[in-house]
Amino acid sequence: MAPTATAPRHAGTDVGPDATAVAPGSPQSSAGASADMAQPIPERWDGLDTTILGDLARRGLMSTLDTIKEAKTLMLDPSLAGPLGLVADVSGLKQHGVEKMFWLEPASAAFVSKTDTAHSQALSKAGLKSVNAPTKSVVYICRPEIKWMKAIAGMREDLERQQLTLLPRRHDYVPKEHLRADRSVRPTSPLQHTYTISFVPHRTEPCLQFLDQEGVLSDVSLLDFGLEFVPLDHDLVSLEDDAAWKKIYCDGDHTPIFRSAQALMTLQHAYGLFPRVLGKGALARRLADLLIRQRREHLASDPSNPALTTPSQLVDSLIIIDRSVDYATPLCTQLTYEGLVDEVVGISNGHVEVDPALLTGQAQPPGGGMGAQPHASGSGTPLQMTSTPKKRKHRLDASTDVLFGEIRDLNFAVVGDRLHRAAKRLNHDYEGRHQAKTVSQIRAFVGKLGGLQSEHASLRLHTGLTEKIMEWTAREEFNRMLEVQQNSVAGLELGAQYAAIEDMINEERDLLGVLRLLCLTSVVGHGSAAGGIKPKNLEFVKREILQTYGYQHLPLLLALQKVGLLTRAAPGAAEAGGGAVAQKEALLDAGRAASTALRPGGRSVKPRAHPIVGWRGFEDVVGQLPGPTFDEVQSGAAGPGGSDTSTTGAAATMPSDADQVTTTLVFFLGGVTHTELAALRFMNGQTRNRRFVVATTNTINGNELIRSLSSVPL
Structure with missing residues (x-):
């Protein structure tokens, strides 16, 4: 199949005011369109107002659409439907000229380049479908990926071929008698389409080179829509980039780090200068350096900007956590x-x-019937009833x-x-x-x-x-996996945990669960900072996995080793493991004591918020985790050649008013789990005048991390 634009629902229909998402089939809420917009802050929440970020994203989208004055047909990247559906609804898009919307789908067969000699015949064999764009203007909103550039190039050529079959070209000679005999080849008002590509968040050089190679670049207008943080909750904002972790840690593509720095820079413009930036991990350090450098660049062009020269009264600190520092949690x-x-x-x-x-x-009618939903497989394709609810x-x-x-x-x-x-x-x-x-x-x-x-x-x-x-x-498999996880994290009988994993492989249990356990034992293995599995055990388990589940999973095992989820233990790690395991047990005991003392039903007193003291007093524990630590204090503008950061103590972040409510922003580079969000919300309830807001590239779990590295379904 060649690139097509299809809509899973409502294909080829007008955008109605009753639609509740930004595109057909995108996230919907039973509460209607208002539920997909930025939500009001709860009355009890006295932290940072994150609805501002939703307003910024919505205005950016509408401004992008308003650059095309006439009515437009929208071709949307499906991965953007969810984030855009959180900040805009269909009725709002209709007010800005969007008449119809379709999914942008990649080619289901190999893309046919214009350099191929049998180009037109190959397109015909590929079964290229009609786009049926009813408006003159066609707007593509997509991420800068080559698969979408292939789709756009194929659909544009399809539209042009439709026009050429309707109206002879000027340089072609057509006898008058032929025109008199068949006037159907002379349409009354043929559409001459114009094309606009809006890249989210910005265009990239590989995409431009591909469009130029296919002869499309000169025929399209290019825009950038810098979609940044989208508020998922009053205390959670996300870039919603599901591929961020794989790009950073597997592909070595640091574009998400640059994008994160830009988004954090927007937060500084909105809420003021972060007085303090601290974090853990090599890439967290890289992100902090990039953020500080971008601030200096902005100051060079606008030295009097109060948002970049005056420390924020709302945010006291930015904490950056590199996901590679803690793989055990996901x-x-x-x-x-x-x-x-x-x-x-x-x-x-x-x-x-x-x-x-x-x-x-209401129960779903069996076998489809009147309750079955019509499914449109493509633009111009008859509706078919499906029995699958x-x-x-x-x-x-x-x-x-x-x-x-x-x-x-x-x-x-x-x-x-x-x-x-x-x-x-x-x-x-x-x-x-x-x-x-x-x-x-x-x-x-x-x-x-x-x-x-x-x-x-x-x-x-x-x-x-x-x-x-x-x-x-209730399944036995779940309880076995949970037991192995808890024993591995506690450092108990690691040899027995390897044996349990081998038994699961022999029983052909779910491969995703097996790999998740294997990676966990590798991350916490021997209690060393680097972790790892004994080389002999690792090679044996890898061989068993390939022989049991198939050699198509070999690239996945190599990718797990590349990102550090599946590693060999360093020589001598077993001897050094006792102290580290003791550290883990001490942390577990301290966590149990803290949870008992701060139980919601207890008589504990909420302490006042105090300045974050950084890593002092926890050097031994933090040293067990990989990556450097850093702690920077940002001051006002220092002028050309001056320093605007320092490594002084936490006094700079101390609020002048002891009862003033401040917010600590915690950014997870590579994703955050829902349990980590629950832990930070628990801390919100234990401090009287400190609130925690989480920013992240996306939300994750262990299954998603491993699936993102696999080229075959798991």
């Missing part, structure tokens, strides 16, 4: 409710795909779903009890209708009915998700 199974939803069902762009019955309360995407939002906000960060073991109590409370509220005797009492109950119905829908959804999770956690 490799372990997440045991919070939201984490398990991500592990079992999957959370993408803040949305989860569920059966429609969980949202509507389609899942719907629902926004998980704690600001509109109170129950989700209560259980999202809880250990899954206590979620069932919380749902039971919520069901009893809801049933009691419904029973209140029997006590409504007078007109005023009935009116009061009717006023509460809408809220009760929303709570009922939320309870139905989370009960259904909990049942799906329990089906997974």
Whole structure:
């Protein structure tokens, strides 16, 4: 198949005001279009206002569309539907001239270059479909990837071939008698399409070279849409770049680091200069240096900019965490409710795909029938009925779903009890209708009915998700994997853990789970800073995996070694492991004591926020982790040739008012897990005047890390 533009739903239909996402089939919410927009900050949240970033992203998108004045057809990269759906809706796009939208799909067969001698015949054999763009202007919004450049080049040529078959070219001689005999070749108003490519976040040289090679570059207009942080929650903003970790740590492409620095620079423009930048890891150090350099470049062009010369009164510190410093956390199974939803069902762009019955309360009609959704396989293709029930995407939002906000960060073991109590409370509220005797009492109950119905829908959804999770956690395989994970992290009988993994391989258990356990034992192996598995054991396990699951997974094993998830232990690491394992056990004991002392039901007193003291007092523990540590204090403009950073103590970040609420921004380079978010939210609840906001390249889990390295489905 040659490149085509198709829409999984509503292909070739006008954009209606009832649509709830930025493109057909993109993340939808049962609450309507407003649920996909920037959410209001909860009343109890007194930290950083992240809705500003959603407004910036929305204005950037609309400004890009407004550069094309006439009506336009939008061809959208599917990976951008989720992020854009969080900041814009279809009705807003329609107001800015978008009449129809289609998916941008890569070629399903080898791309046919213009340099091929049998170019036209090959295009015909490839089955190139019609784009059916009804407007003169065609706008592509996509990431700067070669597969999309191939799609754009193929679709543009398809449109041009359609026009040439309708209207003879001027230099072609057509006898008059032929024109009189067949006037159907003379259209009344043939469309002469114009093409615009909007790169997200910016164009790249390889894409420009490819377009030039295919003869397309001179016929298209190029724009850059710098989509940066998208707010997923009031305390979470993300670049939503799912390929960031693979690009950085496997491909050696540091473009996501540069993009992260630009996004953090935007935060400084919005909230003021970060007084302090500290972090852990080699690439975190690189990001900090790039951020400081960009600030100096901005100061050179605008030395009086107060946002870059005056320390922020809202943000006291920026902490940058290199994902390679801690691979153990994403490799372990997440045991919070939201984490398990991500592990079992999957959370993408803040949305989860569920059966429609969980949202509507109505069972899906069997065998398709009237309840089956029509599916359009391509533009101009007849609608076909499918018997497979389609899942719907629902926004998980704690600001509109109170129950989700209560259980999202809880250990899954206590979620069932919380749902039971919520069901009893809801049933009691419904029973209140029997006590409504007078007109005023009935009116009061009717006023509460809408809220009760929303709570009922939320309870139905989370009960259904909990049942799906329990089906997974009740399996013997899950409990075996969890036991190996906990023993490996605690440093207990590592030899026995290798034997358990070998047994799983012999039993042909899920390869993804086996690799996840193997990588975890490698990361924490022998307790050394570098980790690793004994070379003899590693080679044996690799050979067993290839012989059991197939040699098509050899590139995956090599990639895991390249990124440091599967490594050989250094000589002598076994002797040095005892002290490091003791360090881990001490940290686990300290964590248990802290969780007991700060239990939500306890009588602990919330301490006042204090300046972050950096790494002082924790040098031995931090030294066990790979990568350097750094701590920079940013001062005002120092002028040309001067220094605007220093490595002084934390006094520079001390707020003048002891009761002033400040925010610490924590940036995860390479992704953050939902359990890490839960831990930082727990810290939010333990300090009186310090709040933590998380910024990240994307949200991750162990399965996604390993899948991103595989060239075959897992």
